[in-house]
Amino acid sequence: MMRTWALLLLLPAAAAPAQESLEQARAVVGGTSGAPQRLMVADIPPPAGRPRMLFDGHSLREWQPWLGYADPSITYKADPGAAPIGTGRDTSGDFAVRTVDGEPAIWIRGETWGSLVHTADLRDYHLRLQFKWGARTYAPRQALPQNNGLLYHTHGRPGEVFGTWRPSAEFEIMRGSTGMIVMVGRQMRAHSTAGVDPALIAPHLRFRTDGRVVEMVNGTPTWNVEAARDAEKPVGEWNTLDLYVLGDRAIHVVNGVPVAEVRDLAVIAADGSRTPLTHGQIQLQSEGAETWFRRIMVEPISRLPRIVVARD
Template sequence: MRVHRAFAALLALGTPALAQDSQQQARAIAGEPVAAPQRLTLADLPEPTGKPIALFDGRSLDGWTAWLGYADPAITYQAKPGATPIGTSRDTKSDFAVREIDGAPAIWVKGETWGSLVHRADLRDYHLRLEFKWGAKTFAPRETLPRNNGLLYHTHGAPGEVFGTWRPSSEFEIMTGSTGMIVAVGGKLRGRTNVSFDPTLIAPHLRYRAGGTEIDIVNGTPTWNVEAATDAERPVGEWNTLDLYVVGDRAVHVVNGVPVAQVRDLATIAPDGTRVPLTHGQIQLQSEGAETWFRGITVEPIKTLPRVVVGE
């Protein structure tokens, strides 16, 4: 999920004053654009401290719970949608199922109705690996926008707490051109990372950069998400491997072996305004407008994060 997508799409479609304002905000936050992208690699991969566990058994959705948002996804980001989320009030077999593709079983996410599959395991200090690929279908209101989905981690809170559709979490974005982007899902979630100003992006024009300007990712502000360092996704129709390394309140996002983002100091904001470290939670697989397949979902315990190295 990319929060405030409607605003970003408006900028992309051509509102010069808004686009200029958003670029000025990004420049004020991160400074002038950098001359060249970074070449990032991984070093010191952690040794697992236990056996891998499969979150998908290859036969069923045992361990996963479905939740659906609004019947009309176009109202999802409205302040007062005037409708009730579907939630668990209907059978979701036409939304999420186990089907065979490329000769093997996978989790099929239709994408037409927005929502998610949440795994029951409460995870901390782990390396998660999965494979995903896009299906052929996209749905309104995003049928002309980039395909969109997401791997949400450190999930907590109530079903539908965020826009009636998702639960609060940190997001490893799955979106054509932006897979690996960092998004804070929910207004009370925070995470720190480093960025550069990239005027070629739609708002907020911020791209992950090792050693760049430190920011706090906060929904509803000019730092609501941070683009992946590079587009490491394979062409639509091919399988991609995602690796998510999480230790405590820190995470590393890796796409097809390429590290594309890091986030640290993940936290929730308590009623008194204090920052409470977020160190564990569940996994959500999103449904957000594009048919998607997932397979090979495993986690193994780790104690350290890999190191992200900047190449020359």
């Protein structure tokens, strides 16, 4: 139940009644089951060039901060009645480099929503980082599972999405849902494969390799596809995330377990034309929970790994 309410807070509009939303999901994917699969990653690509550290261990050089509203509870309102903070204050109390577990890491306070955006324009890469949760959570999510995110193929203007983030695809970082695929921004589109899992809230869609193709559109009944399963470690332990991106396709891996695959990432213009999204920056979110990030590395690749179903 806790996880259900956490997901509801991610929705910019009220969720449909449970039975109605479940019927919508079944209309999208038919009778395909969304029961968790046991997946493995195979044929991991070798690096096609030299690796690059995106965090130097000393500073936030090359990372650009942006803060949303002073009161995060107004973030999803059609008319918040206030301007985002943006870069209008010292952000050293929101983002900093600190030592934890004997090693430097990026500390994100989480109280004010926003993000750190790296300046590099990335394409065709393997990104690896480690994260763990801190002790603090903040309103309006202080009683809910921790929530954050790794956003990629970032583009557009600072604060373009709800005054707080930039358009992108999201590798969700949330207890119970790390690796979930989310479209950040109404103009974002992508496809994945999913089945119906009634145990989830709307849109009740869980990634499956044998699922039906789903187009994800923010603000619609197919706004996300949940991770294949929960592969996160207990709170207090470090988790390793691997993001493999090649052109308009991506694979999300949590602690060595592939949990999602997305393809046909694109931006839809006002006239309805579709432009493939093949590159962009990354964002580390601040979204209500204290979070640590370290060992952020990227290396070029020329192909994606494969996701295979483990046979018992």
